[in-house]
Amino acid sequence: MAFSLRNIPIKRKLMLVILLTSGFAILVMGSALIAYELGTFRRSLTGNIEVLAQIIASNSTAAVAFDDRENANEILRALAAENQITAAAIYDRNGRLFASFPEAISARQLPPAPGPVGHRFEHSHLVMVQPIFQEGGRLGTIYLQADLTQMYRRLSVYGILLLVVSVCSFLGAIALSAALQRRISLPILELAKVATAVSDRNDYSVRAAKHGTDEIGYLTEAFNQMLSRIGESNEALSRAKEAAESASKEKDQFLAILSHELRTPLTPALAAAAVLESDETVPTQARRDLAVIRRNIEVEARLIDDLLDINRIVRGKLELRRQVVDARSLLEHAMQNYCLDAAEKKQIRVSTKITATKTHVFVDSSRMTQVFWNLLQNACKFTPEGGSIDVLVYNAEPQLSSPKVLPSNGESDRLSDLVVEVRDTGMGISSESLPRIFDAFEQGERSRGHGFGGLGLGLAISRAICDLHDGSISAASEGKDKGAKFTVRLPCVKPVLQKETERGIAKIHDALATPSLRVLVVEDHPDTAEQFARLLRRAGHEVICAGSIKEALTHALAKPDKNRACMFDVLISDLDLPDGSGRDLMRNLAARYPIRGIAISGHGMKEDVDGSMQAGFSYHITKPVNWQELKSTIEKIAREVPQNGRGSVEKLV
Amino acid sequence: MTALVMACVTGAHAQTAQVPEYEAKAFFLFNFAHFVTWPSQESSHAPLIIGILGDDPFGSYLDETVRGEKVANRPLTIQRFRQKTEPKNCNILFISQSERDRAAQIISNLKGRSVLTVSDMDDFTDIGGMIQFFSERDKIRVRINLDAVKAGNMKVSSKLLSVAEVAH
Numbered sequence: 001m002a003f004s005l006r007n008i009p010i011k012r013k014l015m016l017v018i019l020l021t022s023g024f025a026i027l028v029m030g031s032a033l034i035a036y037e038l039g040t041f042r043r044s045l046t047g048n049i050e051v052l053a054q055i056i057a058s059n060s061t062a063a064v065a066f067d068d069r070e071n072a073n074e075i076l077r078a079l080a081a082e083n084q085i086t087a088a089a090i091y092d093r094n095g096r097l098f099a100s101f102p103e104a105i106s107a108r109q110l111p112p113a114p115g116p117v118g119h120r121f122e123h124s125h126l127v128m129v130q131p132i133f134q135e136g137g138r139l140g141t142i143y144l145q146a147d148l149t150q151m152y153r154r155l156s157v158y159g160i161l162l163l164v165v166s167v168c169s170f171l172g173a174i175a176l177s178a179a180l181q182r183r184i185s186l187p188i189l190e191l192a193k194v195a196t197a198v199s200d201r202n203d204y205s206v207r208a209a210k211h212g213t214d215e216i217g218y219l220t221e222a223f224n225q226m227l228s229r230i231g232e233s234n235e236a237l238s239r240a241k242e243a244a245e246s247a248s249k250e251k252d253q254f255l256a257i258l259s260h261e262l263r264t265p266l267t268p269a270l271a272a273a274a275v276l277e278s279d280e281t282v283p284t285q286a287r288r289d290l291a292v293i294r295r296n297i298e299v300e301a302r303l304i305d306d307l308l309d310i311n312r313i314v315r316g317k318l319e320l321r322r323q324v325v326d327a328r329s330l331l332e333h334a335m336q337n338y339c340l341d342a343a344e345k346k347q348i349r350v351s352t353k354i355t356a357t358k359t360h361v362f363v364d365s366s367r368m369t370q371v372f373w374n375l376l377q378n379a380c381k382f383t384p385e386g387g388s389i390d391v392l393v394y395n396a397e398p399q400l401s402s403p404k405v406l407p408s409n410g411e412s413d414r415l416s417d418l419v420v421e422v423r424d425t426g427m428g429i430s431s432e433s434l435p436r437i438f439d440a441f442e443q444g445e446r447s448r449g450h451g452f453g454g455l456g457l458g459l460a461i462s463r464a465i466c467d468l469h470d471g472s473i474s475a476a477s478e479g480k481d482k483g484a485k486f487t488v489r490l491p492c493v494k495p496v497l498q499k500e501t502e503r504g505i506a507k508i509h510d511a512l513a514t515p516s517l518r519v520l521v522v523e524d525h526p527d528t529a530e531q532f533a534r535l536l537r538r539a540g541h542e543v544i545c546a547g548s549i550k551e552a553l554t555h556a557l558a559k560p561d562k563n564r565a566c567m568f569d570v571l572i573s574d575l576d577l578p579d580g581s582g583r584d585l586m587r588n589l590a591a592r593y594p595i596r597g598i599a600i601s602g603h604g605m606k607e608d609v610d611g612s613m614q615a616g617f618s619y620h621i622t623k624p625v626n627w628q629e630l631k632s633t634i635e636k637i638a639r640e641v642p643q644n645g646r647g648s649v650e651k652l653v
Numbered sequence: 654m655t656a657l658v659m660a661c662v663t664g665a666h667a668q669t670a671q672v673p674e675y676e677a678k679a680f681f682l683f684n685f686a687h688f689v690t691w692p693s694q695e696s697s698h699a700p701l702i703i704g705i706l707g708d709d710p711f712g713s714y715l716d717e718t719v720r721g722e723k724v725a726n727r728p729l730t731i732q733r734f735r736q737k738t739e740p741k742n743c744n745i746l747f748i749s750q751s752e753r754d755r756a757a758q759i760i761s762n763l764k765g766r767s768v769l770t771v772s773d774m775d776d777f778t779d780i781g782g783m784i785q786f787f788s789e790r791d792k793i794r795v796r797i798n799l800d801a802v803k804a805g806n807m808k809v810s811s812k813l814l815s816v817a818e819v820a821h
Binding site: 059061062063065066067068071134135136137139 | 680687724792813815
């Protein structure tokens, strides 16, 4: 009972308490009553039988004295009226049986001697022995045997009566307690209901009704007070949260705008520097200085890019344009463009060892390139002069879960993971800072940051990118000055044949000379426009610049040469133009003649890209414009625009 | 059957026959002291005297019966008489069969005195004796001449009367 008492409802507990106490009281009272009754009954019975014995003794003196048995028997027969007397006997002064009652009783049923004077309880009998005296002389003994069954019957009647009373009072107690316990359990249950409502609906405005000023009333009051306190503090918290969130949003927005605004002027500066640097007519000394300018602008641009990226990651707005690519090409790209020069300058030996047979992954090429570049750049940065960097590419048993997003026309190859390892002989990472190395704004130990520059965002961005690609990135180091090892692990996918073919075709096209294109650059920022034009002209294309849609249309709709079907092959347009959107321009031109478009925009969200594609653009390049990217895109278009395409158009005219 | 025989052997009636006649009579004689009240008995602490006039038929029975006994705090003594005039101070006087011829004379001598006269001679109550033993169905019974007892200023307990036969 004790184990379950804890869990039974309070109303049952109350009932139980009432029943137990009342039951105990009834039991004690009943027992006392029965004990008293038993004592009283015995006393009165003993008294009655004693008087009876004395009367018989007194009456039978002469019979005993004068040996008159008939008289003695007759006296005893009077006992027939006393139905509780079951046996009686008179013994003479020598203790011999003299007379007995009832007549039918045999001497064997009576004791041979009367025994000591007094009374005693034997089994179901009361035995009374009294002397027969006359004038002080003892003449004999009287023996009476009284039946106790009557007494026991009466006691059992008492017991039954007590039982009935107990049951009745029990039922009464149940009814009473059922009625009374509601006053205690109902307010508690109500309180619990309110508490449940509060936790279910998070509604702190509800209040429990108070039923009185007892303990439960006090509890209810305290509960209500607590509710209002929680409600108040909740409100304050949510207000503070809202304020903080909006402040944070504002800050993020500000940061995005700031980064964007900081980044925009760098693009033309970078382009100009690049052009001048590669201009043979510029003196060598100046070109060296230009290289310094270009590199520093690049560093600056990357810092701002990182800030933009981390901002996107924080807001969960880092979008991926995934496709099946060969990871080797990405790695190669990263090494060619960002790493090898820097390594060479520090006389760091870079070796690449590719043993992987399955190298296709389903990734956003530029993002994954960014990861590889980050790792390579870190390796260069932290490796002292004369050190070495080893890049290992191999397949390993799959550890990663299957990618959540699969290429629409491909399938995953869960037989292996692709592992890219970048090892350096640099300063290494202490075991204390190893776990935090991928956190934003963390650059190993702070001391490590000295002289190395950077915001320490690269690894955080890399980890976010790897996570988004269902991959992983990890770092290992045997300790300070023992070098570091960074490992990127990506799930392999089966190469897409079509792409493979495309690659093959592209290779063939690579071998051919890139055909010259006629490009219309629409950009309201004159410096940027000028830089694009110069770069494109250097690549062998014809370029005309326009600062607005109106100007662009004037150029585009001018009558072409005799042997041309249209004015331009490619439109490179900023989307935010003074007199409208570049998309409208694209739609307008695409409706007139086949023209490929490259959108240039400060926004790179999926919806931005989709919007551009819908307007008829083939590519969407997010600012800051990477010259290499723009150049390769133009080359791609040049290869795609069929040589006979222009011819067919010609036929139409 | 055996039980029945045993019951009869040890039964109340079977025992009576074995009690000698004068032993029972001695016991009766002693018991009269219990049921008869003598005048001024309350103040008296003197022994209660049981006298035997004439030949003693009791032998040692009577002496054995009263030995050590007291009636209303009075010890009992037994006196044996030969002369008819002597036994005036007795409380109970048993007149033996040997005095049959002188019985009427003795009774008249004791007239007015509180002496309980007892005898087992026939017609004792008829000649003015107070208590007479007689046999009835092999049992000794008592006959009482109440007038004679009253004349002697004694009282007989009604209990005694309930077991006795009253002579008229």
